[in-house]
Amino acid sequence: MIIQKKIEKLIAEYIDANLITEVNKDSLSQIPSNEGLYLFIEKSKENPNKVVYVGESLNFKKRINANHSSFKYLCDKRKEFFIRTYPIINKAISTKMLEILVLNYLYYELDFYPQLNREI
Amino acid sequence: MNLKTYVRARSFKQLIESYLKNKNIDYQEPFEISNYKEIKRNHGVYLIWHKQKSYNKLKDLIYIGCSGKLKKRPDDESIFITKQTLRSRFSAGHSPRRLSLNGNFFGLNPIFNVAKIDKEKLQDNIEIYKKSFPLKKIKIEILYFKNIKKEFSPSFVERSLLDCYKKEFGKFPLGNSK
Numbered sequence: 181m182i183i184q185k186k187i188e189k190l191i192a193e194y195i196d197a198n199l200i201t202e203v204n205k206d207s208l209s210q211i212p213s214n215e216g217l218y219l220f221i222e223k224s225k226e227n228p229n230k231v232v233y234v235g236e237s238l239n240f241k242k243r244i245n246a247n248h249s250s251f252k253y254l255c256d257k258r259k260e261f262f263i264r265t266y267p268i269i270n271k272a273i274s275t276k277m278l279e280i281l282v283l284n285y286l287y288y289e290l291d292f293y294p295q296l297n298r299e300i
Numbered sequence: 301m302n303l304k305t306y307v308r309a310r311s312f313k314q315l316i317e318s319y320l321k322n323k324n325i326d327y328q329e330p331f332e333i334s335n336y337k338e339i340k341r342n343h344g345v346y347l348i349w350h351k352q353k354s355y356n357k358l359k360d361l362i363y364i365g366c367s368g369k370l371k372k373r374p375d376d377e378s379i380f381i382t383k384q385t386l387r388s389r390f391s392a393g394h395s396p397r398r399l400s401l402n403g404n405f406f407g408l409n410p411i412f413n414v415a416k417i418d419k420e421k422l423q424d425n426i427e428i429y430k431k432s433f434p435l436k437k438i439k440i441e442i443l444y445f446k447n448i449k450k451e452f453s454p455s456f457v458e459r460s461l462l463d464c465y466k467k468e469f470g471k472f473p474l475g476n477s478k
Binding site: 190250253273274276277280281284285287288289293295296297298299300 | 456
């Protein structure tokens with residue numbers, strides 16, 4: 181199972197699957213204003229769904245823009261990638277807790293550390 | 301226990317007690333912060349209490365912090381643990397200083413160097429900085445990690461405790477501004 185699907189399985193009880201969005205890096209204006217978790221997913225020949233960054237925000241639209249350091253890094257490196265957003269329903273968990281839960285799950289249980297996350 | 305078990309804890313008391321049972325954690329009972337040399341040069345999570353520790357009386361818990369983050373540079377696969385230990389946090393004028401603007405109170409001499417305080421940060425948190433506590437009434441309780449690369453990170457424990465505190469008490473501890 182690819183990492184992105186595993187993350188979705190882990191956080192299923194906190195998010196509304198109907199509100200998950202997927203936006204290309206060139207369509208930032210389509211990003212919703214909800215709060216929650218987001219992933220930067222790189223598309224490459226070797227791995228079409230490589231999670232390279234896990235982030236959280238109280239407002240996706242405000243947070244994810246051309247000045248976001250990981251977004252900028254991927255653009256500077258001319259990477260093809262897209263953004264998946266997972267809005268939290270009913271504030272079942274804080275955005276920061278959800279982010280750290282996912283990062284700990286990736287590192288400690290799957291032995292995977294997203295390329296652009298700086299710390300756990 | 302898996303990570304979700306901790307996220308689902310029903311109360312702060314239940315959560316911290318489940319961490320205390322974890323074999324990867326060594327516990328140090330609360331002691332006066334003025335004896336800060338008793339803090340080991342290890343990583344982990346610390347809780348700062350005003351007066352007495354009581355998991356049922358959370359208003360006396362005024363700060364939750366941690367040391368030992370797992371870091372990685374974008375173009376480097378190797379993962380490293382930040383050097384700052386719990387002990388060095390108390391000699392480098394870190395976050396708890398925000399509880400300590402007035403002399404002879406928690407965080408000031410002999411532990412911190414006031415000149416190093418970030419003036420802009422002070423302005424941002426001016427209401428918090430107006431609070432101060434007599435040093436002798438401040439106690440520190442510590443959860444040391446035996447192995448940071450096992451099971452979960454200190455940041456996870458810190459964040460889960462903060463979230464649980466907020467759920468139960470309606471806001472974060474006084475010294476944790478976010």
